[in-house]
Amino acid sequence: MAACRIRPVSQKRYVYYVESSPKSQLQPILHQQEYAKPGDERTQKTPCIFEVKTGRAVIPDNALFSNQYDLWGPEWLADSRTLVFEYNERGHKVFRVLTMDAESGKVRSVIEETSKTFVNYSRHFRQNIKGDTQMIWMSERDNWNHLYLVDVASGKTLKQLTRGQWVVRRVLHVDEERGLIFFTASGMNKDEDPYHVHYCTVGLDGKGLRDLTPEKANHKATFNKSYTRLVDTYSKADQAPVTVFRTVDGGEPQVLAKADIGKLESKGWKAPEIFTAPGRDGKTPMWGLIYRPTNFDPSRSYPVIEYIYSGPGDAYVPKDFQSFNWYISSLAELGFIVVQLDAMGTSYRGKAFEEVCYKNLKDAGLPDRIAWIKAAAKRYPYMDLDRVGIFGCSAGGQESTNAVLLHGDFYKAAFSACGCHDNRMDKIWWNEQWMGWPVDSSYIECSNVENAHRLERPLMLLVGELDDNVDPASTMQVVNALVKAGKDFELVVLPGEHHTMGGTYGEHKRFDFFVRHLMGVNPPKWSDLKKTE
Numbered sequence: 001m002a003a004c005r006i007r008p009v010s011q012k013r014y015v016y017y018v019e020s021s022p023k024s025q026l027q028p029i030l031h032q033q034e035y036a037k038p039g040d041e042r043t044q045k046t047p048c049i050f051e052v053k054t055g056r057a058v059i060p061d062n063a064l065f066s067n068q069y070d071l072w073g074p075e076w077l078a079d080s081r082t083l084v085f086e087y088n089e090r091g092h093k094v095f096r097v098l099t100m101d102a103e104s105g106k107v108r109s110v111i112e113e114t115s116k117t118f119v120n121y122s123r124h125f126r127q128n129i130k131g132d133t134q135m136i137w138m139s140e141r142d143n144w145n146h147l148y149l150v151d152v153a154s155g156k157t158l159k160q161l162t163r164g165q166w167v168v169r170r171v172l173h174v175d176e177e178r179g180l181i182f183f184t185a186s187g188m189n190k191d192e193d194p195y196h197v198h199y200c201t202v203g204l205d206g207k208g209l210r211d212l213t214p215e216k217a218n219h220k221a222t223f224n225k226s227y228t229r230l231v232d233t234y235s236k237a238d239q240a241p242v243t244v245f246r247t248v249d250g251g252e253p254q255v256l257a258k259a260d261i262g263k264l265e266s267k268g269w270k271a272p273e274i275f276t277a278p279g280r281d282g283k284t285p286m287w288g289l290i291y292r293p294t295n296f297d298p299s300r301s302y303p304v305i306e307y308i309y310s311g312p313g314d315a316y317v318p319k320d321f322q323s324f325n326w327y328i329s330s331l332a333e334l335g336f337i338v339v340q341l342d343a344m345g346t347s348y349r350g351k352a353f354e355e356v357c358y359k360n361l362k363d364a365g366l367p368d369r370i371a372w373i374k375a376a377a378k379r380y381p382y383m384d385l386d387r388v389g390i391f392g393c394s395a396g397g398q399e400s401t402n403a404v405l406l407h408g409d410f411y412k413a414a415f416s417a418c419g420c421h422d423n424r425m426d427k428i429w430w431n432e433q434w435m436g437w438p439v440d441s442s443y444i445e446c447s448n449v450e451n452a453h454r455l456e457r458p459l460m461l462l463v464g465e466l467d468d469n470v471d472p473a474s475t476m477q478v479v480n481a482l483v484k485a486g487k488d489f490e491l492v493v494l495p496g497e498h499h500t501m502g503g504t505y506g507e508h509k510r511f512d513f514f515v516r517h518l519m520g521v522n523p524p525k526w527s528d529l530k531k532t533e
Contacts, residue, residue: 001049001050001052002047002048002049002050002074002075002076002083003047003048003050004045004046004047004048004071004074005045005046005048005059006043006044006045006046007043007044007045007046008043009040009041009042009043010041011041012034012036013034013035013036013037013040014032014033014034014035015032015033015035015468015471015473016030016031016032016033017030017031017033017465017466017467017468017472018030018031018465019031019465019466019495019496020465020495020496021495021496022496031466033468035427035471036427036428037424037425037426037427037428037431037471038423038424038426038428038431038432038435038437038439038443039424039437039438039439040428042068042069042070042090043068044068044071045068045071046059046060046062047060047071047073047074047083047085047100048060049083049100049102049105058102058103058104058105059105060100060105060106060107061105061107062107063107064087064096064098064107064108064109065085065087065089065096065098065107067089067090067091068087068088068089068090069088069089069090069091069092069432069437070088071085071086071087071088072085072086072088073085073086074100077099077128077132077152078128078131078132079132080102081101081102081103082099082100082101082102082132083099083100083102084097084098084099084100084110084128084132084152085097085098085100086098086124086126088119088121090432090437091432091436091437091438092115092118092119092121092432092433092436092437093114093115093116093117093118093119094112094113094114094119095112095113095114095119095121095124096109096110096111096112096113097109097110097111097112097126097135097137098110099152108155109155110135110150110152110155111126111135111137111150111155113139113141115351117355117358118355118358118433118434118436119140120140120312120351120354120433121433122313122433123138123140123145123347124138125137125138125147125170125171126138127171127174128152129174129176129204130176132152133151133152133153134149134150134151134152134158135149135150135152136148136149136150136161136171136174136181136204137149137150138168138171140350140351142160142163143350143351143352144163144164144165144166144167144350144351145167145168145169145348145351146160146161146162146163146164146167146168147160147161147162147168147171147181147183147202148160148161149161149204149206159205159206160206161181161202161203161204161206162183162185162202162206162209164188165187165350166185166186166187166188166194167185167186167187167348167349167350168183168184168185169183169184169185169186169197169348170183170184171183172184172199172223173223173227174204175227176204179203179204179205180201180202180203180204180227181201181202181203181204182199182200182201182223182227183199183200183201183202184197184198184199184200185197185198185200185211186198186348187348187349188200188211189216191216192216193216193218193236193274193287193319194287194348194349195218195287195315195317195319195342195348196216196217196218196219196236196319197218197219197220197319198211198212198213198214198219199211199212199213199219199221199230199232200212201248212230212232212246212248213232213234213246215234215242217234217235217236217239217242218234218235218236218319218320219232219233219234220232220233220234220320221233221246227248228247228248228249229245229246229247229248230245230246230248231243231244231245231246231256232244232245232246232253235259235320235321236274236319236320236321237271237272237274237289237318237319237320237321237322238271238272238273238274238321239271239321240258240259240260240261240321241257241258241259241320241321242255242257242258242259243255243256243257243258244256259321261323264323267294268294268295269294269323270292270294270296271321272289272290272291272292272325273289273290273292274287274288274289275287275288275289275290275339275372275376276288277371277372277375277376278371278375279343279344279365279367279368279371279372280344280367280368280371282371284344284349284353284368286341286342286343286344286368286369286371286372287317287341287342288317288339288340288341288342288372289317289318289339289340289341290337290338290339290376290380291325291328291329291332291337291338291339291340292332292337293332293333293334293335293336293337294333298380298382299382300382301382301384302335302336302337302382302383302384303335303336303337303384303387303388303389303514303518303519304336304337304338304339304373304377304383304384304385304387304388304389305331305336305337305338305339305388305389305390305391305514305518306338306339306340306341306369306373306388306389306390306391306411307327307328307338307339307340307390307391307392307396308340308364308369308390308391308392308396308399308400308403309392309393309394309395309396309399310342310343310345310346310357310364310365310395310396310399311345311346311357311361311395311430311434312345312346312347312354312355312357312434313347313430314346314347315342315346315347315348315349316340316342316346317340317341317342318340327501328340330507330511331510331511331514334511334514334515335519336514336518337382337383339372339373339376341368341369341372342365343364343365343366343368343369343372344356344357344363344365344368345357345361345363345364345365346365357434358434358435358436359434359435359436359440359442359446360442360446361395361398361423361431361434361435361446362402362406362445362446362451364398364399364402364403366399366402366403366406366407370407370410373385373388373410385410386412387412387518387519388410388411388412388518389411389412389413389414389415389514389517389518390403390404390411390413390414390415391414391415391416391417391510391514392416392417392419393416393417393418393419393499393500393501394417394418394419394420394469394470394499395419395420395430396416396417396419397416397417397418397419397420397421397470397475398416398419398420398421398448399419400414400415400416400419401414401416401419401421401448401459401461401478402446402448402451404455404456404457404458404459405448405451405452405454405455406451406454408454408455408456408457411457412457412458412517412518413457413458413459413513413514413517413518414457414458414459414460415459415460415462415509415510415513415514416459416460416461416462417461417462417463417500417501417502417506418462418463418464418467418469418470418472418475418499418500418501419448419461419470419474419475419478420470420474421447421448421449421474421475421477421478422443422447422448422449422450422474422477422478423435423443423446423447424439424443424447425470425471425473425474425477426470426471426474427469427470431443448478449477449478449480449481450481452478452481452482452485452487453481453485453487455482455485455487455489458488458489458490458513458516458517459482459489459490460489460490460491460492460509460510460513461475461478461479461489461490461491461492462491462492462493462494462500462501462502462506462509463475463476463491463492463493463494464493464494464496464497464498464499464500465493465494465495465496465497466496466497466498467497467498467499467500468498468499469498469499470499479491490513492506492509494506508526511523
């Protein structure tokens with residue numbers, strides 16, 4: 001039998017929350033949560049084999065997995081003589097797939113990924129095939145996320161199964177009998193939005209790449225159990241959904257439904273505009289959306305607000321058709337032009353595009369965002385560059401505050417909810433992956449606490465007192481630094497709330513904040529609004 005010997009951490013870290021106004025009692029309640037932060041000790045595991053009949057233990061040397069961020073497994077291969085497990089080295093610059101011989105305990109590396117920055121393990125995929133003699137492996141080793149076929153015995157890469165300046169997004173199914181891999185991809189068509197998801201197949205020999213969903217749109221498909229048929233719904237931010245029935249073997253798709261948005265448009269609704277412009281390098285296109293109010297008048301001048309969330313974990317601009325965007329549509333209706341884009345430091349545009357954020361989360365793609373907004377304003381002069389605001393939550397909370405601290409010449413006001421304002425204060429997995437380990441001076445340079453003295457623009461901070469995602473103390477330490485620096489700002493603390501943009505109350509505060517500081521208008525009192533209802 002196989003099991004892991006575990007060396008637990010010597011001292012766990014906890015975060016404490018005071019629930020000031022519990023429903024169950026009058027007095028506050030103290031909550032405690034186990035919560036590892038960057039630099040904290042990690043559990044260390046050693047895969048071991050025990051011979052049940054004799055009690056013999058096979059304990060391997062840990063030289064190839066000695067400094068673990070994490071270790072997954074072990075699991076037996078089909079020969080019942082070999083264990084396989086995965087090792088993610090602390091700092092995320094080395095990721096190995098390892099095997100261990102049951103008789104000798106010898107450990108060897110089958111797959112080794114290395115990077116000067118980070119191996120994006122959150123994009124991980126491995127599947128054993130052909131009786132566990134081969135592995136399908138996903139890697140960004142050539143800058144683009146692709147699939148490889150690896151021989152288990154030798155560790156040799158037999159074939160790169162997909163290639164090109166585009167990315168595999170997710171492996172859906174491996175059909176060994178038919179010799180096919182089903183996966184999603186984006187960026188395959190140069191004249192299309194590089195974030196659009198398409199459903200594809202490729203042979204286990206790397207031949208016969210096919211796009212099953214060729215329409216230039218964002219696709220969401222569901223397959224039958226045998227992966228011979230699929231129902232596909234495709235749309236774009238400015239194109240209503242179409243649902244079709246397809247067969248994997250080809251043939252004309254059968255249209256099942258087309259959304260009719262005539263009534264929506266008759267009420268004055270207009271789709272957001274898909275807008276592209278080069279980023280900081282003057283050549284790489286940034287893709288985003290421009291939302292305008294339904295009573296839009298091009299002869300007027302409009303303040304601009306950006307909704308931000310960044311980081312290599314994903315791309316964040318909606319690609320599907322939406323009749324209403326919760327955070328954006330209502331804000332636009334107040335008389336703002338609201339924008340959202342994916343800048344450098346986000347996913348699915350190649351590893352070099354992602355790596356801009358490494359040890360540099362304060363970058364947040366802001367130079368690209370500023371260039372993009374300026375390009376939009378050059379085309380549309382009614383976008384007033386003297387009145388640009390920004391808002392976001394969580395990482396977006398950090399980034400929006402950072403925008404007014406380090407780019408206050410461009411961003412004139414920021415609303416920041418539940419921000420991870422200092423990466424030393426936030427959860428270990430997000431921050432060590434992008435900021436590295438051990439904790440060094442880059443963490444200090446990226447801290448909104450350390451940069452709080454730079455504030456010269458209006459800032460509203462919002463935090464839930466029970467935020468169990470980002471330690472609420474992260475926000476309060478920014479508050480402390482701002483107070484010590486003698487800076488004006490606004491703080492909203494929501495009793496009983498967790499990780500949040502603030503719900504209805506927070507939305508009202510956000511609306512009023514931007515109306516005051518970007519429109520120069522004092523909004524009506526809420527109590528007066530209620531009297532007119």
